[in-house]
Amino acid sequence: MKITNIIPYPINVGSGSQLIVKIETDSGLYGWGASGLSGRELAVVGAIEHYKPLLIGKNPMQIGAIWQDLYRGQYFEGGRVLTAAISAIDIALYDLKGKALDVPVYELLGGKQRDFVPCFASVRFSSLDELMEHSKKMVKNGWDMLRLAPAEFETLGNTNPYKFEPRESIAIIADWVTALRKEVGTKITIGIDYHTRLTIPETYSFIKRMPEGTLDFIEEPIRDENPGAYKELRKLINVPFAIGEEFSSKWQFLPFLEENITQYARIDVCNVGGITEAMKVASLAESHYIDLMPHNPLGPICTAATIHLAAACPNFSWLEEVNTGAHVTTNDPKFYPKQPKLDGPRYPVSDIPGLGVEVDEEFVRQQEFKQVEIPRLRRNDGSFTNW
Ligand SMILES: [Mg+2]
Helix, strand or coil: CCEEEEEEEEEEECCEEEEEEEEEECCCCEEEEEECCCCCHHHHHHHHHHHHHHHCCCCCCCHHHHHHHHHHCCCCCCCHHHHHHHHHHHHHHHHHHHHHHCCEHHHHHCCCCCCEEEEEEEEEECCHHHHHHHHHHHHHCCCCEEEEEECCCHHHCCCCCCECCHHHHHHHHHHHHHHHHHHHCCCCEEEEECCCCCCHHHHHHHHHCCCCCCCCEEECCCCCCCHHHHHHHHHHCCCCEEECCCCCCHHHHHHHHHCCCCCEECCCHHHHCHHHHHHHHHHHHHCCCCEECCCCCCCHHHHHHHHHHHHHCCCECCEEECCCCCCCCCCCCCCCCECCCCECCEEECCCCCECCCECCHHHHHHCCCCCCCCCCEECCCCCEECC
């Protein structure tokens, strides 16, 4: 079997954008993958076009060798754009190989280690009422892990939707999360994602404004380029960290795992280098008793690839699930007629050969792609801050 074509499709699904990639072969079999570099899909399309002539004619079954060639076959290796492209290609090759061997992808990774994949609900909110209402609804529906994502503007009562002032936010959110813990009790796991919008002292103040035990973890309160900054933060607070959704190789994970900086690995299979690289990060994490808590805001291909990864890894906590309410739609069946389906707060592990996802390519071809930009947040003094 030989690769004959690779086609990138940037698409708009719900309020976001996705880049899905199809690899075709001379056997008629094909595989689907997805890239995780949200908002910069066209840069990844460019990287895939660079890789296309290197892939055509190759044996698609040699996934590990192809990964090495794509990652190391240039002097300036790595980086988020190239690795997002490699991720999509790698996932598509796993889908293809599963179909070729008539087995689900988890069988290619050592077999199934769990019967289903537990998920956490992403709870977005812009008022205390909304936080309580959404959280209680989730708990009633069986979700026992709530990962809170405070809205970036409404929380502050600002009329300007692009304002975010960290100390105003943490004062309010600390009170609201304390109230939520009282409401839902101790059986529910509560984490919060501050989306790299805080500094070290702001994170300290946020945590210290809540009683001990309010939060079970805090996800990426500060930016992740500098592992030393997280080490400094660790001296000030004792809440576990969940870090890693932007990492684009095992080498980026290395200091965070080797030096026990993070307590959960927020791996994104569509950014880290595909299933090939994710399995290596999972092993590194396992040696430090660190569980994977995969990032999964994209669409059904990322979800399916992560379900197979989760099925085959012993060290796993929860998979991120965003399609639990009205806020987002990343799994539109018009694009994805076959896709993983939630069973309460968990995903069953699919036994369909490959990933178990199908794309309506004709429908995808008819769509016109529009670049989606993330909001640009400003502090009260007009300076830039992270979305
Ligand atoms: Mg996050």
